[in-house]
Amino acid sequence: MRADPYSLRVRELFAHPAHAGPLDGARTVRLSGQDVRIELAAVVRGQIVDMLRFRAYGCPHVVAVLEAACACLEGRGIAEFLEFRVAGLMEELAVPVEKTGRILVVEDALRSLGQALCDET
Numbered sequence: 001m002r003a004d005p006y007s008l009r010v011r012e013l014f015a016h017p018a019h020a021g022p023l024d025g026a027r028t029v030r031l032s033g034q035d036v037r038i039e040l041a042a043v044v045r046g047q048i049v050d051m052l053r054f055r056a057y058g059c060p061h062v063v064a065v066l067e068a069a070c071a072c073l074e075g076r077g078i079a080e081f082l083e084f085r086v087a088g089l090m091e092e093l094a095v096p097v098e099k100t101g102r103i104l105v106v107e108d109a110l111r112s113l114g115q116a117l118c119d120e121t
Contacts, residue, residue: 005096006060006061007094009064009092009093009094010060010061010064010093010094010095011060013063013064013067013068013093014060014063014064014067017054017063017066017067018067018070018071019052019053019054019066019067019071020053020054020055020056020067021053021055022041022053022055023041023042023043023051023052025043026041026042026043026051026053027041027042027113027117027120028040028041028042029041029109029113029116031105031108031109032105033101033105033108034101034102034104034105035058035102036056036057036059036062036102036106037057038054038055038056038057038058038062038066038106038109039054039055039056040052040053040054040109040113041053042113044078044117044120044121047077047078047121048075048076048077048078049073049074049075049076049077049078049081049117050074050075051074052070052073052074054067054070058102058105059099059102061093061095061096061099061102061103062099062102062103062105062106064093065086065089065090065093065095065103065106066106068089068092068093069084069086069089069106069110073110078117078118078121079114079118080114081110081111081113081114081115081117082111082115082118084107084110084111084114085107086103086104086106086107089103090103
């Protein structure tokens with residue numbers, strides 16, 4: 001019998017992603033690679049990301065990492081997007097090492113959004 005590839009936390013985040021969906025009037029970046037497509041959108045007030053949303057085409061691990069990252073970064077400064085690393089989330093969510101490439105696309109998307117927001121200010 002096969003072990004379940006998704007932890008309970010991954011299943012919860014995948015089933016109920018609070019940060020999924022469009023965000024009108026937001027700065028948006030799109031990134032794809034490793035069979036993953038990500039759209040990240042942010043509304044900024046001053047240097048703080050007030051609202052953060054995503055749309056994604058990818059496996060449950062990608063959606064779970066995106067949701068966890070958005071929950072972590074919403075309400076924080078723009079500069080934190082440039083420094084954010086997904087390694088801790090991979091460990092926390094028990095993402096298999098063979099999914100590292102896909103999860104690094106999430107990190108790249110977050111950095112791209114951070115850079116785009118920095119360029120606007």
